[in-house]
Amino acid sequence: MRSREIAAEAIGTALLLAAVVGSGIMAERLAGGNVALALLANTLATGAMLIVLVLLFGPVSGAHLNPAVSLVFVMRRELSLRRFVEYVLAQVVGAITGVMCAHAMFDQSIVQISSTARSGSGQWLAEFVATFGLVGTILGVSTTRPQAVPYAVGLYISAAYWFTSSTSFANPAVTLARSLSNTLSGIQPVNVPGFVVAQLAGAVIALLFFGWLFDARRG
Secondary structure (H helix, E strand, C coil): CHHHHHHHHHHHHHHHHHHHHHHHHHHHHHCCCCHHHHHHHHHHHHHHHHHHHHHHHHHHHCCCCCHHHHHHHHHCCCCCHHHHHHHHHHHHHHHHHHHHHHHHHCCCCCCCCCCCCCCCHHHHHHHHHHHHHHHHHHHHHHHHCHHHHHHHHHHHHHHHHHHCCCCCCCCHHHHHHHCCCCCCCCCCHHHHHHHHHHHHHHHHHHHHHHHHHHHHHHC
16 A cells, blocks of 8 residues: 555656646747746646546545645644655655756756746745645645645635745745756746745745634644
8 A cells, every 4th residue: 555655746746847847848838938937837737637637536545735835734743754754755756857857848858957047035935835725725624625626725725826936836846856957837946945944944934823713723
């Protein structure tokens, strides 16, 4: 059973990154220099894929596809520390594989280093907010309407692409993998640590707040 869960996290995260990066490449090619149109296309593909992946892999592994989400479930004592390490490794390997697959599908260099600068207090705050909202969506909707979680997650990330200055990475594995793509979706490797710290902080604060909020409602 454990091997199936790890495989689900790896393949699920690979497909997510293939969608994020692949749709970004396609959008740049077809948008004729219209950045807003390219971002919209990237948003729609990512949000749709998230819904599918959570529906597909949720019954197997929970479809975390995100080390920040897995950390929250460790802190809630719903995931063991050993399984957490296995999930994170699977997510990171899957994410990098998905980026490489996207490059290969579009006949680009398999390994790239992003030159897109994404840094500063505004973007770090954006990643905090994006991850806070994502974790809150998962915890809140799973408490009130568990069957709606896949749709809520896809819709939240679609919205967060547009209301955050960082375009809502909200995922340490995604952030690391996107540093290896010099495309619309990329981020300079030197900017990765700031994003990851903000994401983990957002996840932990969301756990504290939404855990309190929905525990109070059940009480």
